[in-house]
Amino acid sequence: MPMNMQPQPDFEMRGNRFQPLTWQAMTAEQQAMTRAVLDGKRGSMQGPYNVLLRSPEVGQLAQQFGAQTRFNSSLPLALNELAILMVARDWTAQFVWWAHRRIAEEAGLSTALIQAIATGQSAPEDLLPEVRVVHRFCSELLRHKQVSDATYAEAVSHFGERGVVDLMATMSYYTLVCMSLNVDGYPLPEGAHAELQTLT
Template sequence: MTDRLPPIPADKMTEAQKKSVADIVSGPRGRVVGPFNVMLRSPEFMDRAQKLGEYLRFRCVLGEKLKELVILVTARNWSQQFEFTAHGPIAIKAGLDPKIVEAIADGRRPDRMDDDETLVHDFCTEMFRRGMSVSDSTYERALARFGEQGVVEMVGVSGYYTMLAMLMNVARTALPEGATPPLTPYPG
């Protein structure tokens, strides 16, 4: 498949696009890749979206490992290869067992998750399977463990990465050179 919205060469960028790139490069991301190449077609949209993403990715109350688990479950739900390729190694570095990452990539429920990982995985999986909602019991478990802010940010992270997944799926964002697609087709 051809990347529908590939990176824009610097000499073809508008001033607004150049400013957006400079803002991202000077922030914690340090570079423009994947969904930001897509969003660059609308610099104001990209600026606003990346500020939300910066908070959710770098300051989320869930902690690095659980936040990355949310991202991986979201990427798997949307079959988003780039997102999973980018965040699988980050999740492992944050302490998520590589076998958990592999199971999610294969569309399986991981074995041997700790209590928090199980709760986050179940919450996100249920949210996608129940029309973007969760049962009262799942909500109450998440609320008791993570509080209102944690629940809101868990949904926020998933929502933000859902938006990125949709953008990249429509744009057919290419994987980095030499990368192998990590996601297998869903079983069945």
């Protein structure tokens, strides 16, 4: 059946500067990207997709990259979510933090560590070694735009070179997500409240 003959998918989008697109207003390329997102594991158009649809070729590549980093990373879920939270905190990206804090908690990331990230405090001392090295790697890369030899070596010893690349990939994709949502001024869902304060 041709794409334009398929039933219209059921979805909701939100936006601010980028006004939410409707199915009828979309081009064929935008509709194809929307179907790809909805047919994947995310199954929702919440988040950056309303923004990324404005450049559907970029958006299609980005959503595929995002699906890989979120669902197929070689890193354990809790560590991948740790990286996402650290990027969200760095950008004060309220929706990303709101959405992924819950996933991180369910994956087993400690509440104390999540709270320390939220408030810009030092990490707790009792972290598992693999958690500490991801926290250190992300902290150095976000703050200094590079990592020390010791931090790199420790990351490779825990996760291999593939793990280091997967970690950077997650950070880079969620940087795009945070940029998109911050430029849009993306609204939180009804009833949700901003959980991050601006750090000085």
